[in-house]
Amino acid sequence: MVTNGVAMIGYIFGSTTPLESQLSLSSTQLGFIVTWRSNRNPPPRMAALSLSLLVLLAAVSSSLARGPSQKTVSPQSKSESAGEKKCPPSLSRGWGDEINWVQTYEEGLYKSRKSNRPLMIIHHLDDCQFSQALKQAFAQNKEIQKMAKEDFIMLNLVFETNDSNLTPDGQYVPRIMFVDPSLTVRADIKGNYSNRKYAYEPKDIDLLIANMKNARNILKNEL
DSSP states (O other), rough: OOOOOOOEEETTTTTTTOOOOOOEEEEETTTTTEEOOSSOOOOOOHHHHHHHHHHHHHHHHHHHHSOOOOOOOOOOOOHHHHHHOOOHHHHTTOOOTTTTSSHHHHHHHHHHHHTTTTTEEEEOOOOOOHHHHHHHHHHHHHHHHHHHHHHHHEEESSSSOOOGOOOOOOSSSSEEEEOTSSBBOOTOOOOOSSSSTTTTOGHHHHHHHHHHHHHHHHHHHOO
C-alpha cells in the first residue's frame, strides 16, 4: 500500500466486500480493489500499470477457481464391450448381418473342412425379384438365422463359380446348394421344383429349414 499519488491494490481472495477507502475507484466480486489515497489525479503510467495488474490477478484467480480440466470419456457400446462382431453389410447383402459370411467359394471350402461344418451357398441377383423375395423371408426367419450363424459356413454369390458341380441343372437364381465338410456337393438335398431342383420361394421356407437340418445331420450320420 503506497500513498501520495501512487495506486494501492488490495487483494482479498474470496471476499465480496470492498475495502473502505476515501476515494474508491472500483471493486470486483473476486476481491480486487484499486484505491487512491491522493487528492490529485494519478499519473497516467501508474494508472495503466494498476489496471494491468488488476487484469492479470483476475485472470489468475479465475483460472484457479475453475480447477483442472477434466476429459469425459464416452462409454463403449454394449456390442463393443462384449467384443461382438457383425458382418459388413457388403458381405451379407441383406441375407443376415449377424451371420459371419465368407467372401469366396474357396474360402468357404477351406473353412468348411477346417471347422467340420457344411457350406451353404446361396446364388442370387440384386435385380431379381424372386431373389429379393426369398432374401426377405430368409432374413426374417429366426430359426434359419440361428442355424446359419451357428451350424454353417455361409456364402452368398451374385456370380457363378468355376465349379460345375454347383450347376447340376443349370444356372438360375435363386439357387441354394450345400457342400459337406468332405467337400462333396450334396446334389441330393433338393427343393420342390423338378425343373429347378435347388430353387426356393418364400413359401418354401419350411422345406429350406428341413434341408438345412438334413445337411447339418449329415455330419452325424455319414461323416
